[in-house]
Amino acid sequence: MKLVGYARVSTVEQNLDLQISALRAAGCSAIFADQGLSGADFHRPGLRKALRQLSDDDMLVVWRLDRLGRSLVDLIQTVNGLSKRGCEFRSLTEKIDTSSSGGRLLFHVMGAMAEFERSIISERTKAGMEAARARGSRIGRRPSMTQEQKEAARHAIEMDLKPIAEVAANYGVHLRAFDQGVSLVRLASERL
Secondary structure, three states, rough: EEEEEEEEEEEOOOHHHHHHHHHHHHHOOOEEEOOEEEOOOOOOOOHHHHHHHOOOEEEEEOOOOOOOOOOOHHHHHHHHHHHHHOEEEOOOOEEOOOOOHHHHHHEEEEEEEHHHHHHHHHHHHHHHHHHHHOOOOOOOOOOOOOHHHHHHHHHHHOOOOOOOOOOHHOOOOOOOHHHHHHHHHHHHHHHH
């Protein structure tokens, strides 16, 4: 089993030495790092290189779980992806080691907590949107055209026989978005 280490700090002023020393002491044969990159983004060059180094029966090792990432959902997905590849995961500080039954159990409990957190957030979001609708708030993107602009555009197309694409361009609206407010589905199919 090859141990591949990964270290990360959020700012360029921070130092990677503590993490790298701990990863070396844990027996990592290769260590990859990202400096000055947020843990919220899982598309980091050092992390990608570390993941590419792993093959069947290898292990990704981090000093602390938050060095891999901040989102529990993304952490779970990453570790599950490792498992599907036949790789293991270890966090030195939290003593999580998916090569042991206890480590796998702990990680599955974390996964259940992440799923619970996602469902709670979803429920709150839906409740908030329904409450906003009940108060008369509009949900979603603002319309790209006012009602007056929509009526003027419809007149330009129906009465002045201007091309739909030209009218949409005059209002700075993409042709697909233009039909949303002007209701030109039938006209568009006849005149395009």
